[in-house]
Amino acid sequence: MKVKTLIIIITLYVLSACKDKISEPCPNEFVVFGEVNPYSDTYKVGDTISLTATFSKYIFENKTKKYFNLKNLNIEAEFYIFKIDTINDGTNFGVFEYVNLISSNKYQEYVQNFSEGGQMYFSNIIFKNDTFYHELKFIPKIKGLFVLTYGPFTLDNSMNFEGKCNNWVFNLNTRLNNGENNNIYLLKQSPDEHFNTWILQNPEQRFYPGRYAYKVE
Numbered sequence: 286m287k288v289k290t291l292i293i294i295i296t297l298y299v300l301s302a303c304k305d306k307i308s309e310p311c312p313n314e315f316v317v318f319g320e321v322n323p324y325s326d327t328y329k330v331g332d333t334i335s336l337t338a339t340f341s342k343y344i345f346e347n348k349t350k351k352y353f354n355l356k357n358l359n360i361e362a363e364f365y366i367f368k369i370d371t372i373n374d375g376t377n378f379g380v381f382e383y384v385n386l387i388s389s390n391k392y393q394e395y396v397q398n399f400s401e402g403g404q405m406y407f408s409n410i411i412f413k414n415d416t417f418y419h420e421l422k423f424i425p426k427i428k429g430l431f432v433l434t435y436g437p438f439t440l441d442n443s444m445n446f447e448g449k450c451n452n453w454v455f456n457l458n459t460r461l462n463n464g465e466n467n468n469i470y471l472l473k474q475s476p477d478e479h480f481n482t483w484i485l486q487n488p489e490q491r492f493y494p495g496r497y498a499y500k501v502e
Contacts, residue, residue: 310348312346312351312353312448312450312455313348313450313455314346314455315344315345315346315347315456316346316347316459317344317345317417317437317458318340318459318461318463319336319435319459319462320335320336320461320462321334321461321462321467321497322334322336324462326471327499327501328499328500329425330425330428331424331425331426332424333387333423333424334422334425335420335421335422336364336421337420338410338417338419338420338437339416339418339419340417341415341416342354342412342416342417353447353449354446356412356415357444358439358444358446359440359441359444360438360439360441361410361437362409362419362435362436362437362438363406363436363438364380364408364421365378365380365404366378366380366384366431366432367433368429369432369475369477369480369498370474370475371476371477372476373479375401375402376399376401376402378403378405379403379404380404380405381396382404383425383426383427384423384424384425384426385423385424387421387423391411392409392419394407394408395408408421410437417437427501428502429500430471430498430500431498431499432472432480434495434496435459435461435497436458436461436494436495437459438457439457458494459495460494461495461496462497467492467497468499469488471498471500472492472498
């Protein structure tokens with residue numbers, strides 16, 4: 286075989302291998318699961334509601350349909366609530382004005398208040414015996430129509446793991462009550478187009494990552 290022919294064959298093989306590698310999806314849509322208990326569309330002032338997230342270090346990735354070992358991932362939990370029976374001005378989300386939190390000394394918890402209005406709760410997540418775990422309990426204290434956001438998230442895109450694409454940003458999304466609709470139909474009762482129209486146009490991206498609608502009577 287001539288050298289020129291050999292070079293062409295090797296070049297074609299390398300290009301083909303690179304093309305196959307490039308065509309492989311990068312793992313960047315990780316999914317974990319949480320639960321609202323009791324699951325209901327209506328609660329009363331004074332009820333106790335529990336939010337939990339428990340998942341293995343092997344976390345499912347939606348594009349590749351594979352599990353990846355993310356045991357070293359720096360994860361926190363977040364929680365905040367929108368009151369959606371009024372027009373959203375961009376600041377009507379909070380925590381303590383709507384609920385009483387039942388704190389636990391197991392976690393390092395803090396609340397962030399934003400200068401323009403609004404409030405969010407954050408906490409570390411426990412990792413033990415190859416399992417991530419977080420629990421939060423709250424008690425509704427005013428009546429209304431609400432959407433809560435809860436679940437693990439990460440800003441630690443610098444973490445390396447086997448199978449990660451170089452310099453590839455990834456997301457960690459929480460699905461609450463996997464398989465349930467999370468009372469999304471209640472959004473139709475909101476007077477705000479952000480909730481009654483915009484979110485409903487693409488609920489998989491705008492509602493189901495970590496959100497749950499409910500009434501308090």
